[in-house]
Amino acid sequence: MTKSPVGRPRRSDSEQVPERGPITPQRILAAALEIVDRNGIDALSMRRLGKVLGRxxxxxxxHAPNKAALLDGVAESVFEQLDVDTDDGDWTIQLREVARNFRRLALDHPHAVPLMVTRPLETPLGLRPRGTLRPLEDILTLLTRAGxxxxxxxxxxxxxxxxLYGHVLNELQELVERPDENEDLLRLGLHRLPIGEFPxxxxxxxxxxxxxxxxxxxRGLDILIAGLTATLPDPDSPAPAAS
Structure with a gap:
């Protein structure tokens, strides 16, 4: 039996006590996300989900016609946790908050990151689950209100x-070859690279x-926002007079 992040024993699927009560889309997606968090995307199936829910x-x-719809729903349930304050008067502060919250969600649900990053790209924009598009609409609202x-x-x-997509994928995939090694070159396996080619x-x-x-x-946000501020028109500056 494994330990949960807060120190309580975490039950495996076979040990899960099915929750009773009516089956709702919300309960199905919550249980599906738990399976993905625990065992990865490939572990999610209707059979396993039914076992967890006792149905x-x-x-x-x-509620979910196929596994594809279920995966879309899981992605949507994660994106719905990404709040954007469209009334924030400082767009740079709000974008930083969005970025931090997105990273937090990725670290909380690392196995769900492919559903958040790559899966939406497999579907035309207008056919994606509405919840996955909400951050886009909210950020567009935030920025157009800023001018x-x-x-x-x-x-x-x-x-x-x-x-953000590149950052979370990079952070979650950071691996070391020898975690217990004190020498950084050896820990990362960089000693294998010829010094003449990769100094x-x-x-x-x-x-x-x-x-x-x-x-x-x-640091990446500093660079990104500085670049955007320098290259995009200042929304507070007057529009050029028509010739």
Missing amino acids: DPMTLYR FTATDALYIYRALFGF LLRSLAHVLASYDGAAELE
Whole structure:
């Protein structure tokens, strides 16, 4: 029996005591997310979900017609936790909050990250679950209220989430070859790279070994927001006079 993050024993699927009560889409998605969090996307099936919920799997198809719909629902349930304050007067502060919250969700649900990052791209924008599009609409609202054009607001959204997707994938996949080794080159396996071909990469062994996801996120946001502020039109500046 494994331990949960707060120190209580965590039951495996076979040990789970099925919850009684009416089956709702919310209960189904909550149970599906728990399975994904515990065992990964491939472990999710109607059969296992029915076992966790104490129901015949066939009854679940009334709420989710297939596994694809179930995966979309799980992604939507995670994205719905990403709140955007569209009334925040400082768009840069709110974008930082969105970025921090997105990273937190990714770290809380690492097995669900592919559903958040890559799965939506497999579906045309207008056919994606509405909940996965809500952060986009809210950020567009935030930025247009701040004075940006809708087009510039879309550019900002794409730049922000392009950075966030890359960041969380990189942070979650940071691996070391020898965790107990004190020498950074050996810990990361960089000693295997010829020094003549990769002198700079080898020289960064200490920096790479001391990777701090939260600090790197803030540094990346500093660079991104500074670049956006410098290159995009100031929403508070008057529009140029028509010739």
